[in-house]
Amino acid sequence: MTHSATVVVEPWGVTIDVGPSETMFDAALRQGWQWPTNCFGQCRCTVCHVCVLEGADMMDEPSEDELAVLASLRRTLYARQPDIVLRLACQIRLHGDARVAQRRRPQPLGAAPNGESSEPDTDTLTTPEVTDGQH
């Protein structure tokens, strides 16, 4: 995989290498992570979404379909954070490094689906500091 970009997933410190012909979601699965999702990459369920902390300009422009889905997310979960930069991991294609935040801890493949691990899920909605690339 030439030209792969690196995404750091906060606050977990997980690093994912994203190749030029795959989405961040596909890359996470390829590297053994069970990225949160219901729809599995169909730009629908929004569960895979991330807050972009750095490198939004390293990502291909979102499609109209993605923008529509993100708009609903913005009106609900993120109504109090109008400046936050949201993207769907299943739509992100990268040509440079980025840093994102995801509410759920990525689980290794083989664990219970979507982070429903036996440990109590204590993470709450993070409110990361947006440093650049605001939409």
Added chain:
Amino acid sequence: MVSTERSVTSHDRATDATVPFAVVDEVLVPAERFYDAEFFALERDKLWSSVWQLAARLEDVPQPGDFIEYVITDRSYLIVRQDDGSVKAFENACRHRATVLGTGCGTFHGGKMVCPFHGWRFELDGECSFIYSARGFRPDTITPEHTHLVECQVATRWGMVFINPDLSAPGFDDFMDCELATQLDEIGLDTARVDWWRRIRIESNWKIALEAFLEAYHILTTHPELAPGHVDDEYNADAMSYCVDPERGHGWINESGVVSELMSPAENMMVNNRVMLPGVEGWLTQAQFDTMEEFWARVPDELTEDEFLVQFHAQVYVDGEAIGVPVPPRPSLGHAYVFPNSALISYLGNTLWYRFLPDARDPEVCTWEIWCLSQRPVGEPLVRPELQELAHQRELPPVYQQDASNMELQQRGIRSRGFTHDVYAPRYENMITNMHQLLDAYLGR
């Protein structure tokens, strides 16, 4: 298997009395077969549900998880590339409440097909692997036999994906067990890739559209540029002989005579190629065309016409080797017919493959699709082709506009008072009559 030139097809295929508008005299085909709603419904229930049919190109699903939807009549099928590189086909319906799982084409990421309604998940091989809140269902209703996607038979050959929804039907190799299959093996379809793929709506029954490509009898009148200056029998309709497989319905054309006393074979080929290159954008490559013109310019001073024919074709093979794009062993294939709804022509590694699809509900509407295929370097990766939907016939290459125009004119006349049947010439149109007889065999089951 017997292939018969200019044959009268087998008479012993009993006509089932339950088939409406059945062909009784094989050269007289009842007009209602091209518009009657009951006949159309019978085709849906007895033909399309149980015949081998071209569903997709392998390029449509280049990577594991890639899918394309194949819609035929009122049915939808999913063609899905598996992790091991094979291809499976499923009835495109969630086993919960029938929602289609994929539309158009796309990719099932993470190896999961997820129903957009309630989120049931299926593996790429059709196994249902997750039912949201399964505890709410009565257990005997969600056993694997009730939740696994319903599969079709699948065969891949010539870069194509063929499916048969009928699991009890004989396999594809049996369906294609005839001389035509060998010919198709030799025209480089496996190493060909899609140059363009176009689709246009035609206001005619699918068989009327198809039949435009099952005989060359129409060339003089429909495509006058291919027979320039010829009047009537100066253009010899008997120059082609039509071969059919009476058991399977397939057909192919052999050149068996001199098409014209006014054009030499070399001149005829020049006319054909000069019309077809701009005419259909894919009959031969521009490089092959340029080579042809270079050699033709040396006639008659340096080359006789016979030498031209031999040396031009030899040069095409040499050039192909030189650039790492070999020309397949069989230089050409005239019109060929793969039952029930594909027709093709092929020349020097370039193939134009047509598929005719009935409308979901209207017997007098169909879709005509064209794949233009040419050779690529061996091992070139598959790239998903883009389907171009044409809005008007004038967007078709000129030669095809002539064919499309006839299809719709024919449909407009088909209900005329006193027009009870099409009359076919057994010498020139037996690929068509054979198709209708095979169709009745399917409908009578």
